[in-house]
Amino acid sequence: MTASATSSLVHARGLTKRFGGFTAVDAIDFDVAPGESFGFLGPNGAGKTSAMRMIACVSPLTGGTLRVLGMDPLADGPRIRARIGVVPQQDTLDMELTVRENLSIYGRYFGLPRSVIAQRVDELLDFVQLAERSGDQVEPLSGGMKRRLTIARSLVNEPDLLLLDEPTTGLDPQARHLLWDRLYRLKQKGVTLVLTTHYMDEAEQLCDRLVVMDKAKIVAEGSPRGLIEQHSTREVLEMRFPVGVQEMLDGRLDGLGGRVERLPDRVLVYTDDGDAAATVAHERGLRPEMVLVRRSSLEDVFLRLTGRSLVD
Amino acid sequence: MAAPAARVLEHELLVYRRVWRGSLFSSFLSPVLFLAAMGLGLGSLVDAGGGAGAGGATGAALAGVSYLTFLAPGLLAATAMQTAAGESTFPVMAGLVWVKSFHGMIATPIQPADVVVGKLTYIGLRLLLVVGVFFLVTVIFGAVTGPGAVLAVPAALLTGLAFAAPIAAYSATQRDANGFNALFRFGVIPLFLFSGTFFPIEQLPGILQAIARVTPLWQGVDLCRSLALGTAEPVLTLVHVAYLGTMTAFGVAAAFVTFRRRLVK
Numbered sequence: 001m002t003a004s005a006t007s008s009l010v011h012a013r014g015l016t017k018r019f020g021g022f023t024a025v026d027a028i029d030f031d032v033a034p035g036e037s038f039g040f041l042g043p044n045g046a047g048k049t050s051a052m053r054m055i056a057c058v059s060p061l062t063g064g065t066l067r068v069l070g071m072d073p074l075a076d077g078p079r080i081r082a083r084i085g086v087v088p089q090q091d092t093l094d095m096e097l098t099v100r101e102n103l104s105i106y107g108r109y110f111g112l113p114r115s116v117i118a119q120r121v122d123e124l125l126d127f128v129q130l131a132e133r134s135g136d137q138v139e140p141l142s143g144g145m146k147r148r149l150t151i152a153r154s155l156v157n158e159p160d161l162l163l164l165d166e167p168t169t170g171l172d173p174q175a176r177h178l179l180w181d182r183l184y185r186l187k188q189k190g191v192t193l194v195l196t197t198h199y200m201d202e203a204e205q206l207c208d209r210l211v212v213m214d215k216a217k218i219v220a221e222g223s224p225r226g227l228i229e230q231h232s233t234r235e236v237l238e239m240r241f242p243v244g245v246q247e248m249l250d251g252r253l254d255g256l257g258g259r260v261e262r263l264p265d266r267v268l269v270y271t272d273d274g275d276a277a278a279t280v281a282h283e284r285g286l287r288p289e290m291v292l293v294r295r296s297s298l299e300d301v302f303l304r305l306t307g308r309s310l311v312d
Numbered sequence: 313m314a315a316p317a318a319r320v321l322e323h324e325l326l327v328y329r330r331v332w333r334g335s336l337f338s339s340f341l342s343p344v345l346f347l348a349a350m351g352l353g354l355g356s357l358v359d360a361g362g363g364a365g366a367g368g369a370t371g372a373a374l375a376g377v378s379y380l381t382f383l384a385p386g387l388l389a390a391t392a393m394q395t396a397a398g399e400s401t402f403p404v405m406a407g408l409v410w411v412k413s414f415h416g417m418i419a420t421p422i423q424p425a426d427v428v429v430g431k432l433t434y435i436g437l438r439l440l441l442v443v444g445v446f447f448l449v450t451v452i453f454g455a456v457t458g459p460g461a462v463l464a465v466p467a468a469l470l471t472g473l474a475f476a477a478p479i480a481a482y483s484a485t486q487r488d489a490n491g492f493n494a495l496f497r498f499g500v501i502p503l504f505l506f507s508g509t510f511f512p513i514e515q516l517p518g519i520l521q522a523i524a525r526v527t528p529l530w531q532g533v534d535l536c537r538s539l540a541l542g543t544a545e546p547v548l549t550l551v552h553v554a555y556l557g558t559m560t561a562f563g564v565a566a567a568f569v570t571f572r573r574r575l576v577k
Binding site (some may be wrong): 019056058059060077078079080082086087090091092093094095096101105106109110111153157166264 | 315316319322323326327330345390411412413415416417419423575576577
């Protein structure tokens with residue numbers, strides 16, 4: 001066995017998942033090191049959730065090798081699941097039970113003694129800021145509160161590895177920031193996180209390292225900053241033109257920057273000096289409705305690698 | 313029961329704790345209404361028509377007891393079937409699709425087979441409660457012939473489980489609740505009406521009588537009734553128990569497969 005296979009919390013080589021004739025995950029390789037925060041970034045349908053379900057030992061792999069916490073998911077599923085926490089894409093909370101009951105019954109699923117559960121539940125309710133709602137039923141809670149409860153529930157067994165599938169999808173910005181703050185604290189405590197997301201800002205905020213997935217394959221790997229440096233320029237000049245004008249710009253954008261991307265609603269010019277490019281554009285007589293110079297993001301990396309936007 | 317399955321049962325009981333008052337009340341009310349309307353009301357006509365003790369035609373068909381006493385154990389078995397069907401359809405769909413609580417369970421050391429065993433054990437306890445209350449009501453109505461009648465309780469429990477296990481297995485193959493309507497309309501209700509619950513199947517024309525005899529509910533009805541009235545014959549009793557026991561075992565085995573297919577993919 002290689003060094004990465006023994007020291008990694010998750011070790012995958014040629015990991016493949018097929019549903020009938022459809023290949024959801026196509027021979028991907030990755031490792032997750034202890035204490036690291038690792039992300040799968042990609043659009044819907046890229047295979048992120050299928051990869052996560054295999055790591056969570058609730059979906060048998062079709063091909064390749066997978067080791068989770070040094071064990072084989074097919075042979076040791078219950079032993080692995082005893083040591084991981086899972087935040088699924090859709091909440092599986094018991095709507096009829098109270099906030100506290102949801103946490104304590106989940107602790108029972110792991111076979112924890114009631115005394116241990118009682119203490120942990122109090123700590124977890126404080127951590128996710130739901131202590132004052134502990135006796136309330138789950139049904140009327142807001143989406144953000146339910147999500148925080150799901151995260152608390154996933155921590156009840158003090159997992160070595162926490163899997164989060166689209167942790168903030170569908171939440172309003174305030175709820176997302178609160179959730180990111182909680183996850184960031186977990187990361188500071190040394191909890192190993194593996195998460196999937198199609199939000200580039202989420203990946204940038206939370207991931208030490210990530211893989212970009214597209215059509216069942218990994219198309220790039222690195223730190224958020226490293227990926228941006230490797231696949232994009234320092235700055236991006238964004239211009240939006242009045243309706244109909246963008247189609248008649250042939251040639252007038254050439255040489256403005258290293259690369260020009262035309263999206264349906266705007267033009268992106270990749271350059272190390274956005275202001276300079278904007279000045280040149282102005283000198284050429286281009287009169288966009290909107291001009292914005294910004295730093296490159298993972299969105300630009302994804303666009304570069306796949307020719308498409310992350311969120312469509 | 314293995315420890316993980318016991319935790320699934322613990323979950324089911326925790327959820328039941330929220331609704332137990334209403335549930336207990338309806339478990340009590342339902343037999344009261346049925347035995348009053350059918351047993352006493354309709355029964356007075358039946359008994360007057362043939363004369364229960366008089367050895368008339370009806371009396372012979374009803375094994376020489378009042379219609380109420382004849383009806384009660386049959387209705388006990390039929391109630392077990394209905395409770396089982398109710399508990400192994402919509403609540404299973406809730407665990408798999410609507411609430412997804414089963415998906416939450418299998419993200420822990422709990423396996424799909426534990427979910428099956430825990431859920432069916434819970435249904436068994438629910439059945440015991442329902443048939444226990446039903447039997448008490450029967451006693452209050454004076455519709456038992458002797459202490460041996462209490463044997464109808466475990467018989468009804470077995471009847472319920474023989475339905476619960478295969479129906480739970482079936483439910484785990486369904487995408488939504490549409491299939492349940494057909495199950496109740498073409499399965500549960502015809503069985504309820506024509507499996508000897510309300511009248512002896514000897515009243516049915518030949519071919520229908522033969523069909524009724526092989527239905528699982530008739531097996532349960534006849535088991536409960538013969539035990540309750542003290543007319544049970546050893547061989548036929550054994551056949552009933554073996555039939556219902558086999559149906560339960562096959563249902564559990566099928567549920568192991570369908571739950572796993574549904575939850576682990």
